[in-house]
Amino acid sequence: MKIEIQHVKKNYNDFEAVHDLSFSVEDGELMAFLGPSGCGKTTLLRMIAGLIPVTSGKILFDGRDVTTLPVQKRNTAMVFQNYALFPNMTVSENVAFGLKIRKLNKKEREKKVKAILEKVHLLEYYDRRIQELSGGQRQRVALARALVLEPDILLFDEPLSNLDQKLRVSMRQIIRQLQKEYKITCLYVTHDQEEAMSISDSIAVMDLGVIQQIDTPQNLYFHPKNAFVSDFIGKTNLFYLSKQKGDGFITFLEKQISVPAEAIDRGQVIISIRPENIRIQKLAFGIEARVRYREVLGLITRYHIETTDNKEILVDMISNEENEIYQDGEKIELVFDEGAINVFID
Ligand SMILES: Nc1ncnc2c1ncn2[C@@H]1O[C@H](COP(=O)(O)OP(=O)(O)OP(=O)(O)O)[C@@H](O)[C@H]1O
Ligand SMILES: [Mg+2]
Numbered sequence: 001m002k003i004e005i006q007h008v009k010k011n012y013n014d015f016e017a018v019h020d021l022s023f024s025v026e027d028g029e030l031m032a033f034l035g036p037s038g039c040g041k042t043t044l045l046r047m048i049a050g051l052i053p054v055t056s057g058k059i060l061f062d063g064r065d066v067t068t069l070p071v072q073k074r075n076t077a078m079v080f081q082n083y084a085l086f087p088n089m090t091v092s093e094n095v096a097f098g099l100k101i102r103k104l105n106k107k108e109r110e111k112k113v114k115a116i117l118e119k120v121h122l123l124e125y126y127d128r129r130i131q132e133l134s135g136g137q138r139q140r141v142a143l144a145r146a147l148v149l150e151p152d153i154l155l156f157d158e159p160l161s162n163l164d165q166k167l168r169v170s171m172r173q174i175i176r177q178l179q180k181e182y183k184i185t186c187l188y189v190t191h192d193q194e195e196a197m198s199i200s201d202s203i204a205v206m207d208l209g210v211i212q213q214i215d216t217p218q219n220l221y222f223h224p225k226n227a228f229v230s231d232f233i234g235k236t237n238l239f240y241l242s243k244q245k246g247d248g249f250i251t252f253l254e255k256q257i258s259v260p261a262e263a264i265d266r267g268q269v270i271i272s273i274r275p276e277n278i279r280i281q282k283l284a285f286g287i288e289a290r291v292r293y294r295e296v297l298g299l300i301t302r303y304h305i306e307t308t309d310n311k312e313i314l315v316d317m318i319s320n321e322e323n324e325i326y327q328d329g330e331k332i333e334l335v336f337d338e339g340a341i342n343v344f345i346d
Contacts, residue, residue: 001062001152001185002027003048008057010043017043019209020057027062030179030186031214032196034232035206041189045155048187050074061152076153077146081161083138085130085145091117092126095145102149116144119178136167140174147178154179156188160195168192172199193233197221205229227344230272237278237313239271250343253287253307257338263345270344275302275316277340280326286333289313293328305334 003025010018018040025031033041046052048059050071059067066074085094092113099109117123120140130138139159146154159175160168176199179186190196196203197217204214205228212232213225224230227238243250245267249258252271263269280291280303292304292312296319303315303326315334326332 002060003153003185003187004058004060004063005044005048006058006060008044008047008059009055010040010047010052011055017209018047021209021211022057023204023211023214025185025187027185028183029201030176030188030199032200032203033187033189033206034191034193034196034203036232037191039206040209041206042157045078045157045187045189048153049076049078049155051078074153075149075151076155077149077151078155078157079139079142079146079159081158083130083142085138085141087130090127090129091122091133091141094130094141095148098145098149112148113144116148119147120144120174135163136171139163139171143175143178147182147184150182151184154184154186156186156190158189158191161191168195175199197233203233205232207232224272224342225344226346227270227272230342230344234274235314235316236272236274239311240268241271242268252341253311253334253336255338257341257343259343260345263343266345270346272342272344273336273340275314276300277336278313278315279335280305280315280317280332281335282325283331283333286335289332289334291326291328291330291332294326305332307334 005021005023008018008021009016021044035041047054050069054067058065095113095116096109099112114123117126120143122137122140122144125133125137130141133141160171163171172195188199200217202214202216203220205212205220207228213220213229220229220233224233230236231238239252241250241252245265248264249256250269257271259269289305289307292306294304295302299319300316301319303317305313305315307313
């Protein structure tokens, strides 16, 4: 089911938590919402679910205005960070709860509960109490409880934040697989950008109640629209450089970088270059710099570099034993391709 958000705002008394948001999520699409704490992600989900009213604007499901429709008439389901299960009930009682409210008979309930528990690999826990489950198992029960109602829209609010890294990776695969199988439209809020990138068709990057960019994970990474997005998605080196107004280029580390047309009349531009787009090599006749220190992070080794004009730059190189040749304090040279640089005006 397609979701359209049209000029939606939310005020809590004098405070505007969500400013004039407009976007849409296509039928069967999974859109992730990524943004710093307090930027309005939970507020947005709660408005879509109908748990809190909008201050102004409209919400449409498949073109139908649902802005004032009560929560139980929207056919959405929500999965939370803290599971929100009934701790004293069994797994099957939790999953069957919503079906009971919908007045399905016992036989139908059992059939649906078993089928969905099988999907989340929990059939053998049918009679287990929630208190006797691990965090990952609890979150699979919560997912089953949401899916069993065959919602048109599934809303996730940081569902994996309480789980450890390995479990988060396997859970996100389960969620994505089921979402595709059932073709459910999903909005998925997370703090974890790797999770957002791995699970979604598109990502909305939010800051201060405003969407900064909505795009595919790939485009957000390679073609961020502004400095905030380039810094928020992945790691980057950002430099605020002043320049001569009217110039179509800027000098960065001894190279002339051309700037976009809209930046020509600016006195300042922002340059972004990702750590993996710079290389270090033995000092010869290139751009001289110095290794402050390095961190071996596993797959990559991250070098903290200081340039001759006192800029700090991160450089990521694939780890191999040859990396050992660049020692703390060593003078080296930097190599990069101008094509890998993004220039922004804000
Ligand atoms: N009931 C409320 N009354 C007043 N202010 C609220 C209320 N709920 C949320 N807020 C404020 O609205 C803003 C957005 O809150 P929200 O919970 O949507 O943020 P979030 O993006 O989900 O943050 P987090 O990532 O920490 O969960 C915050 O500044 C918060 O303090
Ligand atoms: Mg939140």
